[in-house]
Amino acid sequence: MKKKNYKKIAKDVIDLEIKALKKLKSSISNSFNDAVDAIVKCQSKIIFCGVGKSSKISAKLSSTFSSVGSPSFALSASDASHGDLGSISKKDVLILISYSGETQELKNIIQFANRNRITLIGIVSKKNSTLYKASDIKLYIPEVKEAGHGIVPTSSTTTSLAIGDALAIASMKYKKFGKLDFKKFHPSGNLGAKLKTVEDLMITGGKIPFINENEKMKTALKIMTSKKLGILIIRNKKNLTIGIVTDGDLKRAIQKNKDIQNLTVKNIMTKDPMSIDRNELAAKALNIMNSKKKKITSLCVYDKRNKLKTIGIIHIHNILENNIN
Secondary structure, three states: OOOOOOHHHHHHHHHHHHHHHHHHHHHOOHHHHHHHHHHHHOOOOEEEEEOOHHHHHHHHHHHHHHHOOOOEEEEEHHHHOOOHHHHOOOOOEEEEEEOOOOOHHHHHHHHHHHHOOOEEEEEEOOOOOHHHHHOOEEEEOOOOOOEOOOOEOOHHHHHHHHHHHHHHHHHHHHOOOOHHHHHHOOOOHHHHHHOOEHHHHOEOHHHOOEEEOOOEHHHHHHHHHHHOOOEEEEEOOOOOEEEEEEHHHHHHHHHHOOOOOOOEHHHOOEEOOOEEEOOOEHHHHHHHHHHOOOOOOEEEEEEOOEEEEEEEEEEHHHHHOOOOO
């Protein structure tokens, strides 16, 4: 029996959706700006609602908005007509998704929004529809060709999802919602690991192997052994970091001097150690460690207010133990 090849079908479906997205891109108007303005100025919640496949898209977009700093939830159209309209307040922004704009289940929600002067954003493709006419802000989705005999919601759901994602990212950038903000809502999993900062993983307080530049190596070796990091952070009388002593520095010093016990720390230290701001991603710290010709295993950590004042140490083991690579 000849094995069937479905790759052409896959490519045809994807081609249809690409064409739909191109059509959507060319249709973006000033209404999109108005929608973003309404979202970022919202003092309460962004509520999504749709029917059928649009309901699934509403749930996804609601989750995306909440993750980027715009509190949101998805409302069931059928439940809304049986008491859940009470979950919508006048300070909310309501986003209804309907390709036809004539979905019966949405009509009660549309009337409620208009009656209570709740900002209504309609994502819709029919300009003569109830939803389009009733919306305060109209986000027009061009009519597109669906896959599967031209009737299976595919291209239309792709465009609805895309414009919703675009609204989320535009709102996020307008609010200057950055990686550190994003991290607060994603503490676990692979994404949480990627967003861990240097401050999350650094060694602090009494665990940092500090020593004054004028101390003897006899004392330095004891500190280095007790702290078990393989390094020493060298400070001057103002407690500013001026150098570092590593296992490599010790080996080189011993090659030149059989007895290093009475040498001062500053005589063998490496000046101007590599450092990083505490708010940088731990992944960046790892990249710095690996990018040097002579790979290093630790970085001094500073606060942006004073680069020479070490507040922590980040070691490569701290990074790798957290599955950051």
